[in-house]
Amino acid sequence: MKHVYIEHLQDHIGETVTIKGWVFHRRSSGKLKFIEVRDGTGIVQCVIFKGNVPEEQFQSADNVSLESSVIIEGSVREDKRAPGGCEIDVQTFHVHHHAEDYPITPKEHGEDFLLDRRHLWIRSKRQNAILRVRHTIVKAIRDFFDERGFVLFDAPILTPNAVEGTSTLFETSYFDLGSAYLTQSGQLYGEAGALALGKIYVFGPTFRAEKSKTRRHLTEFWMVEPEMAWYDLNDDMDLAEEFIEYVVQTTLDKRSGELEVLERDLSKLECIQRPFPRISYDEAVAILHKHGKEFDYGNDFGAPDETLISGQFDRPVIVHRYPAEVKAFYMKRDPEDETKALAMDMLAPEGYGEIIGGSQREDDYDTLVRRIREHNLPQDVFEWYLDLRRYGSVPHSGFGLGLERTVAWICKLDHIRETIPFPRTIKRKNP
Amino acid sequence: MKHVYIEHLQDHIGETVTIKGWVFHRRSSGKLKFIEVRDGTGIVQCVIFKGNVPEEQFQSADNVSLESSVIIEGSVREDKRAPGGCEIDVQTFHVHHHAEDYPITPKEHGEDFLLDRRHLWIRSKRQNAILRVRHTIVKAIRDFFDERGFVLFDAPILTPNAVEGTSTLFETSYFDLGSAYLTQSGQLYGEAGALALGKIYVFGPTFRAEKSKTRRHLTEFWMVEPEMAWYDLNDDMDLAEEFIEYVVQTTLDKRSGELEVLERDLSKLECIQRPFPRISYDEAVAILHKHGKEFDYGNDFGAPDETLISGQFDRPVIVHRYPAEVKAFYMKRDPEDETKALAMDMLAPEGYGEIIGGSQREDDYDTLVRRIREHNLPQDVFEWYLDLRRYGSVPHSGFGLGLERTVAWICKLDHIRETIPFPRTIKRKNP
Numbered sequence: 005m006k007h008v009y010i011e012h013l014q015d016h017i018g019e020t021v022t023i024k025g026w027v028f029h030r031r032s033s034g035k036l037k038f039i040e041v042r043d044g045t046g047i048v049q050c051v052i053f054k055g056n057v058p059e060e061q062f063q064s065a066d067n068v069s070l071e072s073s074v075i076i077e078g079s080v081r082e083d084k085r086a087p088g089g090c091e092i093d094v095q096t097f098h099v100h101h102h103a104e105d106y107p108i109t110p111k112e113h114g115e116d117f118l119l120d121r122r123h124l125w126i127r128s129k130r131q132n133a134i135l136r137v138r139h140t141i142v143k144a145i146r147d148f149f150d151e152r153g154f155v156l157f158d159a160p161i162l163t164p165n166a167v168e169g170t171s172t173l174f175e176t177s178y179f180d181l182g183s184a185y186l187t188q189s190g191q192l193y194g195e196a197g198a199l200a201l202g203k204i205y206v207f208g209p210t211f212r213a214e215k216s217k218t219r220r221h222l223t224e225f226w227m228v229e230p231e232m233a234w235y236d237l238n239d240d241m242d243l244a245e246e247f248i249e250y251v252v253q254t255t256l257d258k259r260s261g262e263l264e265v266l267e268r269d270l271s272k273l274e275c276i277q278r279p280f281p282r283i284s285y286d287e288a289v290a291i292l293h294k295h296g297k298e299f300d301y302g303n304d305f306g307a308p309d310e311t312l313i314s315g316q317f318d319r320p321v322i323v324h325r326y327p328a329e330v331k332a333f334y335m336k337r338d339p340e341d342e343t344k345a346l347a348m349d350m351l352a353p354e355g356y357g358e359i360i361g362g363s364q365r366e367d368d369y370d371t372l373v374r375r376i377r378e379h380n381l382p383q384d385v386f387e388w389y390l391d392l393r394r395y396g397s398v399p400h401s402g403f404g405l406g407l408e409r410t411v412a413w414i415c416k417l418d419h420i421r422e423t424i425p426f427p428r429t430i431k432r433k434n435p
Numbered sequence: 436m437k438h439v440y441i442e443h444l445q446d447h448i449g450e451t452v453t454i455k456g457w458v459f460h461r462r463s464s465g466k467l468k469f470i471e472v473r474d475g476t477g478i479v480q481c482v483i484f485k486g487n488v489p490e491e492q493f494q495s496a497d498n499v500s501l502e503s504s505v506i507i508e509g510s511v512r513e514d515k516r517a518p519g520g521c522e523i524d525v526q527t528f529h530v531h532h533h534a535e536d537y538p539i540t541p542k543e544h545g546e547d548f549l550l551d552r553r554h555l556w557i558r559s560k561r562q563n564a565i566l567r568v569r570h571t572i573v574k575a576i577r578d579f580f581d582e583r584g585f586v587l588f589d590a591p592i593l594t595p596n597a598v599e600g601t602s603t604l605f606e607t608s609y610f611d612l613g614s615a616y617l618t619q620s621g622q623l624y625g626e627a628g629a630l631a632l633g634k635i636y637v638f639g640p641t642f643r644a645e646k647s648k649t650r651r652h653l654t655e656f657w658m659v660e661p662e663m664a665w666y667d668l669n670d671d672m673d674l675a676e677e678f679i680e681y682v683v684q685t686t687l688d689k690r691s692g693e694l695e696v697l698e699r700d701l702s703k704l705e706c707i708q709r710p711f712p713r714i715s716y717d718e719a720v721a722i723l724h725k726h727g728k729e730f731d732y733g734n735d736f737g738a739p740d741e742t743l744i745s746g747q748f749d750r751p752v753i754v755h756r757y758p759a760e761v762k763a764f765y766m767k768r769d770p771e772d773e774t775k776a777l778a779m780d781m782l783a784p785e786g787y788g789e790i791i792g793g794s795q796r797e798d799d800y801d802t803l804v805r806r807i808r809e810h811n812l813p814q815d816v817f818e819w820y821l822d823l824r825r826y827g828s829v830p831h832s833g834f835g836l837g838l839e840r841t842v843a844w845i846c847k848l849d850h851i852r853e854t855i856p857f858p859r860t861i862k863r864k865n866p
Contacts, residue, residue, distance in 0.1 A: 007665070009584060009633065011584070024664075024665045024829070026630075026827045027827075043633050043664075044586075044629075044630075044631060044632040044633025044634070044664065045584060045632075045633050071826045071827040072827050073827040073828060073829045100827075100828075100829060101798075101827055101828040101829065103825065103826040103827045104825045104826060106826055121819075121822075122627075123624075123627035123631075123819050123820075123822060123823065124627075124822060124826060126627065126628070126631040126632075127630070127631040131631075132631060132632065135586060135588070135631075135632065136586060136632075138587070138589075139586045139587040142587055143577070143581055143587070146574070146577065150574055153440060153442070153476065155475075155566060155567060155570045156569070156570045156573055156574070157566070157856055158569075158640075158657065158855060158856055159856065159857065160655060160856070160857040160859055161592070161617075161640050161642075161655055162605075162642075162654070162655050162859050162864060163864075164864045164865045164866070174593075174607040174608075174609075174615075175607060175608070176605040176606060176607045176617070177605075177606070178605075178864050179644075179646070179861050179862075181862075181863075181864050184605075184864050186592075186607070186617075193554075193856065193857060196553075196554035196555075196557065196856075197557070197856060198475075199457075199475075199558070200475060200554075200557040200558040200562075200563060200566075201475040201476075201557070201563065201566065201567075202440065202474055202475025202476050203475070208639070208640060209589075209592050209639060209640070211592075211593075213610075215610070223593070224591060224592055224593050226589065233455075233474075233475065234438070234455045367532075388552075388554050388865075388866035389554075389866075391552075391554060391555060392554065394534065394535045395502045395534040395535060395537055395555060396457045396458075396502040396503050396504040396531075396532055396534045397504060397531075397532040398455070398504045398531060398532065424589060425588055425589055425590065425591070425624065425627075425628060426590065426591040426624060428591055428593050430610050431610075431612075432612075433593060433594075433595045433609050433612050433615050434595045434819075435595070435819035435820075
């Protein structure tokens with residue numbers, strides 16, 4: 005008998021098939037048992053009519069516990085009211101393994117209770133939907149770059165130096181070579197890649213040993229970082245805008261069912277269309293002051309500032325040209341105002357804050373050496389990076405997108421911990 | 436003027452375009468200068484005829500150093516003999532940045548010389564080709580699983596326990612929670628994913644702090660690990676076979692130009708077609724003995740054994756049903772011979788050794804507890820993993836493919852260090 009995944013049942017209306025899955029819900033009504041079965045690709049209602057199956061199978065359907073694994077044969081019947089558009093008329097009902105009492109029930113559970121059982125919690129309708137959306141966002145990200153001639157460039161995870169102190173770095177002993185540190189960004193390596201391959205993207209896990217307990221922070225999270233030779237800040241912003249539109253619209257297109265499970269207001273995503281508003285740092289500060297927010301000109305924005313600024317718009321807003329002092333040493337200065345860096349951040353709507361940070365990079369050797377000194381960084385560890393300005397330097401730009409923040413925004417989640425299979429936070433490294 | 440990437444020049448024959456890139460090679464012949472320019476997507480010959488450009492541009496073409504960045508305008512002329520099928524008739528020649536004396540020259544360089552300059556070495560024709568092949572292999576891997584309904588499942592990099600000692604683990608301090616360890620495999624997490632989502636794949640960096648200095652070992656490498664609910668060992672082998680055929684044939688299809696740069700014998704890849712030979716461990720041992728190789732029955736195969744076995748076949752060979760003692764605790768035993776594990780390894784041809792290792796997993800709670808005890812492993816850290824056998828256990832299988840070994844095989848490289856942008860070995864963590 006043909007094993008069919010639940011997501012494909014609609015292609016088998018009228019056929020007799022086998023489904024293999026787990027008991028998700030059950031109820032009884034005299035001579036009828038209704039068993040909802042999940043197989044990871046969807047949920048379908050299986051109807052067992054007393055006369056249609058052997059008596060002991062009918063009885064076992066009464067006793068079967070939630071999350072027991074089952075193998076069911078039956079015919080697929082169209083039913084427009086059913087979630088997947090069909091039901092199964094059961095002919096044989098086989099319990100493969102009787103589950104012990106399943107610990108996760110419809111009642112409210114505490115955060116730690118669920119996170120301790122993350123390996124089971126991901127079976128729930130809601131977590132399952134989030135992980136499928138995550139999958140589709142990752143695929144959209146990769147497809148976007150692949151279709152535009154970017155080459156994947158896997159930067160190293162183990163990096164040799166702690167140039168700005170070790171306070172936010174995970175450190176490990178590396179054979180006879182001293183310490184190595186888990187990467188916080190692949191950008192500097194990505195720049196070498198862009199000058200070799202034209203346009204590249206780094207996409208891998210990054211790490212922050214930050215003592216932050218907010219809903220926005222994970223210690224381990226994935227970041228995609230495109231880097232493009234011959235791109236200036238405007239090209240960079242154009243790409244970021246096209247990129248976010250593509251990711252959001254593709255996810256809407258492929259995962260509307262999952263987003264409905266999450267009760268996401270789809271209209272908030274449908275309007276994520278280019279052009280996005282672009283404002284300078286100065287204009288962003290003016291917005292804060294206009295709304296009576298205390299803010300000292302020259303500082304970087306905090307989360308409440310970002311929420312207020314992005315709250316003025318129904319789509320992501322790009323803020324560009326920040327004061328150079330609050331930005332990294334490698335950012336190029338604005339030739340029209342040397343106090344400003346050619347930096348840009350994209351703030352997501354609905355209070356999700358910064359999802360993209362990027363800049364045009366300093367491409368002049370002497371200037372970059374000066375910046376390294378001004379930032380009190382050791383020049384020797386940057387000699388290889390300076391080589392990129394010794395041998396055929398070109399204007400180049402790039403940005404980084406935090407995957408989990410993007411998933412949180414698109415799914416409208418309260419907490420970033422639900423965006424990744426096994427979240428790592430300051431309080432948690434298990435399971 | 437329209438900026439065109441070199442790989443797209445063929446679509447612009449007869450047009451005047453701008454290319455932006457780096458000087459790869461130059462030669463002179465009286466009134467003609469020939470400058471080969473690379474832009475990361477390809478190489479094109481630019482022909483400068485004395486009368487066609489201003490005199491100072493003609494002179495600058497004489498002095499321009501290798502790897503200087505240049506912006507060139509000219510018309511695209513078809514030339515079947517040229518590598519990309521066309522040449523550029525230069526109208527303006529602009530040097531954007533004069534490179535210092537480029538350290539990598541056509542002469543032989545030592546291994547450390549090149550690895551110290553990996554950020555520049557990747558600009559070479561050969562390294563560039565390898566990284567493009569790597570990109571395509573990664574994309575083929577993801578497309579294969581995505582098209583077959585697998586969900587990407589990013590397993591954690593930071594893991595809580597060192598159950599078999601710390602000798603091959605990278606360890607880091609994790610806030611107030613003691614130590615965390617860099618993952619060696621996402622498989623156990625992937626099993627939780629498969630029981631939640633049906634079919635999943637983990638694809639991320641993995642780490643071995645192994646003191647191995649061979650040509651086959653990196654301390655940081657990428658691994659893809661599919662895991663499927665309701666799959667037995669045969670299903671697992673079928674999938675692995677289809678997978679490798681797909682990856683090799685897709686790479687051949689998309690990257691034949693790069694494989695030619697690498698002087699790869701394409702006929703060795705063209706024959707990677709299903710079915711692959713499948714032999715039992717016992718049959719593999721018989722091959723060794725037949726060829727006069729000393730080998731004690733019951734041991735695992737070493738690299739020379741693998742080379743001898745795989746050398747009998749023109750495509751990958753799957754060896755299955757290993758002695759249980761040499762395999763991991765989580766592998767299910769063969770019901771027809773309890774001394775054997777339902778394990779399978781795939782050995783690549785041409786001496787590249789194991790590229791895939793997989794198995795059907797033990798799905799019986801009591802048996803798995805017994806195995807954990809037999810292997811002297813602490814049961815408490817596996818309680819979450821045992822939950823997968825408490826709540827709706829199902830037969831399930833999976834395998835892991837090492838990305839870099841696969842790239843090395845498909846490109847036929849002598850050393851695995853060329854398969855990744857910035858290799859990490861026991862002797863190297865820089866740049």
